[in-house]
Structure formats: structure tokens, C-alpha cells
Amino acid sequence: xxxxxxxxxxxxxxxxxxxxxxxxxxxxxxxxxxxxxxxxxxxxxxxxxxxxxxxxxxxxxxxxxxxxxxxxxxxxxxxxxxxxxxxxxxxxxxxxxxxxxxxxxxxxxxxxxxxxxxxxxxxxxxxxxxxxxxxxxxxxxxxxxxxxxxxxxxxxxxxxxxxxxxxxxxxxxxxxxxxxxxxxxxxxxxxxxxxxxxxxxxxxxxxxxxxxxxxxxxxxxxxxxxxxxxxxxxxxxxxxxxxx
Amino acid sequence: xxxxxxxxxxxxxxxxxxxxxxxxxxxxxxxxxxxxxxxxxxxxxxxxxxxxxxxxxxxxxxxxxxxxxxxxxxxxxxxxxxxxxxxxxxxxxxxxxxxxxxxxxxxxxxxxxxxxxxxxxxxxxxxxxxxxxxxxxxxxxxxxxxxxxxxxxxxxxxxxxxxxxxxxxxxxxxxxxxxxxxxxxxxxxxxxxxxxxxxxxxxxxxxxxxxxxx
Numbered sequence: 001x002x003x004x005x006x007x008x009x010x011x012x013x014x015x016x017x018x019x020x021x022x023x024x025x026x027x028x029x030x031x032x033x034x035x036x037x038x039x040x041x042x043x044x045x046x047x048x049x050x051x052x053x054x055x056x057x058x059x060x061x062x063x064x065x066x067x068x069x070x071x072x073x074x075x076x077x078x079x080x081x082x083x084x085x086x087x088x089x090x091x092x093x094x095x096x097x098x099x100x101x102x103x104x105x106x107x108x109x110x111x112x113x114x115x116x117x118x119x120x121x122x123x124x125x126x127x128x129x130x131x132x133x134x135x136x137x138x139x140x141x142x143x144x145x146x147x148x149x150x151x152x153x154x155x156x157x158x159x160x161x162x163x164x165x166x167x168x169x170x171x172x173x174x175x176x177x178x179x180x181x182x183x184x185x186x187x188x189x190x191x192x193x194x195x196x197x198x199x200x201x202x203x204x205x206x207x208x209x210x211x212x213x214x215x216x217x218x219x220x221x222x223x224x225x226x227x228x229x230x231x232x233x234x235x236x237x238x239x240x241x242x243x244x
Numbered sequence: 245x246x247x248x249x250x251x252x253x254x255x256x257x258x259x260x261x262x263x264x265x266x267x268x269x270x271x272x273x274x275x276x277x278x279x280x281x282x283x284x285x286x287x288x289x290x291x292x293x294x295x296x297x298x299x300x301x302x303x304x305x306x307x308x309x310x311x312x313x314x315x316x317x318x319x320x321x322x323x324x325x326x327x328x329x330x331x332x333x334x335x336x337x338x339x340x341x342x343x344x345x346x347x348x349x350x351x352x353x354x355x356x357x358x359x360x361x362x363x364x365x366x367x368x369x370x371x372x373x374x375x376x377x378x379x380x381x382x383x384x385x386x387x388x389x390x391x392x393x394x395x396x397x398x399x400x401x402x403x404x405x406x407x408x409x410x411x412x413x414x415x416x417x418x419x420x421x422x423x424x425x426x427x428x429x430x431x432x433x434x435x436x437x438x439x440x441x442x443x444x445x446x447x448x449x450x451x452x453x454x455x456x457x458x
Binding site: 006008019069070071072073074077100104105106170171172173175200203204206207210211212213214215218219222223230231233234235236238240241244 | 256329
């Protein structure tokens with residue numbers, strides 16, 4: 001199929017970026033989206049042009065590295081998948097595809113489609129861990145955990161920190177990510193101990209880094225490749241209120 | 245302490261509480277307005293006088309004004325921070341599935357604010373003696389206003405916008421307070437829908453009846 005690509009090109013963090021139009025006429029519907037970009041890059045390199053820089057690693061949807069804003073959606077128009085899992089069969093011959101980096105003050109563009117997501121690492125480092133000594137792995141049944149807590153903790157723990165929630169939110173808010181990290185730990189006995197300090201420290205760090213506020217629009221939930229729900233945001237708020 | 249009081253969660257909490265308080269006031273106002281439909285001006289004027297003089301209501305009036313000021317101030321701070329959080333927008337637009345009216349809260353809110361100013365000029369300032377008029381006969385003041393077609397157009401469009409604001413506000417406030425439940429959240433959404441239709445419809449019908457049939 002034939003595609004017109006409008007890709008954001010930006011040399012470095014300080015440069016002023018712009019959209020560059022590329023035409024591809026041999027895109028197979030069997031390709032993955034990133035393979036389509038690979039094929040474009042091969043052409044660019046062969047013609048002595050700079051290839052388009054984009055983040056990727058596992059290409060299995062679990063590392064959280066890839067993240068491109070495609071045609072108005074983070075990770076493209078298909079729900080519950082990462083960019084690397086997006087197949088070209090969802091596009092039609094003759095389509096124009098807008099390809100942009102995540103847009104947020106807290107996620108500055110480093111180059112082309114790559115943004116600096118270290119803000120997430122900073123929030124995580126502020127308290128998203130368990131510092132109590134948990135010792136070696138105990139006998140599995142020695143700490144009983146209600147099935148409901150186990151399920152909810154796991155649902156939150158599958159967050160891969162890709163930043164699609166921030167990219168989708170009209171306010172570039174990071175509350176879905178932060179709430180996932182907080183509820184994941186708050187629901188389990190080892191994490192419960194530090195829940196109070198954790199929620200205060202992580203929320204404080206999130207504010208400091210300049211993310212927006214939550215408007216309960218639900219865009220994050222609709223776009224999260226791991227289908228984290230906004231009920232986890234409500235759970236984080238309960239944790240925050242409980243911390244006083 | 246400041247970091248806690250002005251954290252994103254605290255600001256939303258304060259705005260939601262103030263908003264929920266304002267939600268309680270609207271049905272009371274609507275109940276008083278229903279008396280405008282009676283041919284006798286006395287019941288409405290009596291109710292208006294009661295609202296203006298009864299000590300408990302006078303205290304609630306201060307709380308109500310505080311609620312409005314707090315709701316608007318926190319709302320504005322939140323909105324400005326949100327705009328600053330994304331300096332560069334998307335060329336391909338945003339096509340994410342969202343609660344539609346949540347995107348326009350600042351604009352629907354601003355329209356309500358403009359209406360409030362108009363409303364104060366028409367009624368509240370008369371009572372304060374800032375604007376000429378008879379504070380003991382708000383019934384006639386209201387009937388005179390509703391006989392002006394332009395006023396009705398403004399009035400009805402403002403209540404339509406209020407409805408859009410309330411539709412997101414009501415259910416969203418519960419989520420902000422941390423109240424999200426498998427069974428109750430969908431129930432709250434339904435109540436939110438009913439409330440956001442019933443209140444503006446009530447005010448709107450009263451104005452239309454007076455405008456067209458009185």
C-alpha cells in the first residue's frame with residue numbers, strides 16, 4: 001500500500017522541529033508499524049539522509065520503550081496495544097499518517113520521536129519501592145493475601161511506564177502512572193508499611209516535575225496499552241487522604 | 245505543609261468539595277423559583293425575604309460565596325497549570341475517547357460566571373442598594389426580566405451550558421474524592437445525568453412559561 005507520512009523531525013532538544021512529509025509506496029499490511037519506520041529509515045540511509053529516531057527495545061509490548069503518537073492516539077488507533085504491536089493492516093492504501101512524539105512539558109523531545117521520560121524514573125525513585133528488608137523468599141502461603149487485593153495489585157503492576165497516559169491526557173497529567181505504582185504496592189502487605197510516605201513523596205515529585213492535574217476525562221484509561229483503569233486514580237486519592 | 249495543601253490532589257479535593265456544596269444550593273433555588281409561576285406575588289416575595297433575613301440562611305450565604313470563590317479560584321489555578329503542562333499540542337489532534345464535556349469545563353464554567361455577574365446585577369445588587377429597584381418585590385423584577393426575549397435567550401443558553409458543566413461535575417467530584425465503586429459509580433453517573441438535565445430544565449421551563457404564557 002501507498003502511505004503519506006507526516007513525521008516530526010527535530011535535530012535535538014534545543015532545535016526547532018517541524019513536520020517532514022515522506023511517501024512510501026511499498027508498505028505491506030503484514031508489517032508492524034515500527035518495521036514500516038525501519039523500511040523508511042533504510043531508504044533514508046541509502047539516500048544519505050538522517051534516519052528518523054524513535055525509541056524501541058523488546059518489540060513485544062512489555063518494555064515500555066516505544067511510544068509514538070499516531071493519528072491522534074498514543075500508540076496508534078488500536079486500543080490496548082503498544083506502538084510495536086501496531087500492525088500496518090489497520091491502515092489503508094492512500095492514508096496520511098501523522099507521526100508525532102509524546103507532547104508534555106515534563107517529557108521534552110530529545111530527537112525526532114524520542115522524548116526524555118526520566119521524569120517517570122524520578123517519580124519512581126521518590127518512593128515507588130519497598131525499602132523494608134523482606135528477606136529471602138518466604139513460603140508462599142505464609143502471608144495470606146485476599147484474592148481481590150492480589151488481582152488489583154497485579155492489574156496495577158502491569159503498568160510498563162510508557163507514558164501514553166501523559167501523552168493522551170489533555171492536561172499532560174501523570175496521575176494514572178503514579179496511581180498504578182502506588183496502588184500496586186499499597187495493596188500488598190510488604191508495601192503497606194510505607195504507603196503513607198510513598199504516596200506523599202510520589203505525588204509531591206509529580207507536581208514538582210510540572211505534570212498537569214487530572215480532569216477525570218478518562219483519556220488515559222482509553223489509551224493505556226495495559227488497560228490500567230482510572231479506579232486506580234481513585235485508590236491513589238484514598239491513599240493520599242488516608243496519609244493525614 | 246504548602247506542598248500538601250497545594251498538591252494536585254488537594255486542589256482537586258477542595259474544588260470538588262466546593263462544587264458539591266454548590267450542587268446542593270441549586271435545587272433550593274429552583275424550589276423558590278417555582279413560586280414565580282403562582283399568580284400571587286406574595287409567596288415568592290416572602291420566600292425571597294426569608295432567604296434574605298433568616299440568620300441561618302445568612303450564614304449559609306457567606307459559605308455559599310466562599311464556595312463560589314474557592315471553586316473558581318482552584319478551577320482557574322488548575323486550568324492554568326494544565327495549559328502550561330503541554331506547551332506544544334498535537335498536529336494530528338487528539339482523538340482519544342473521553343468524557344466529552346470534561347474538555348470544556350473551563351468554558352462552560354466561565355459562561356456560568358458571566359451569568360452570575362448578570363444575575364447579581366439583576367437581583368442581589370438591588371438588595372444591597374447598588375442598583376435601583378424594589379428589593380421587596382423580586383417577583384415583579386423577575387417577571388419583567390422574563391418578558392424581555394433577549395434576556396430569555398441568554399438565560400436559556402446559560403442554563404444549557406450549566407447542564408453540560410454539571411453533567412461532568414457531579415460524577416467527576418466523586419472520583420476526585422476517591423469514591424469509585426464497581427456498582428455505585430455507574431449509579432452516580434445516572435444520577436449525574438438526571439440532575440444535569442432536571443435542574444436546567446426546571447429553571448428553563450419556568451422562564452419559558454412566564455415569557456410565553458404570562
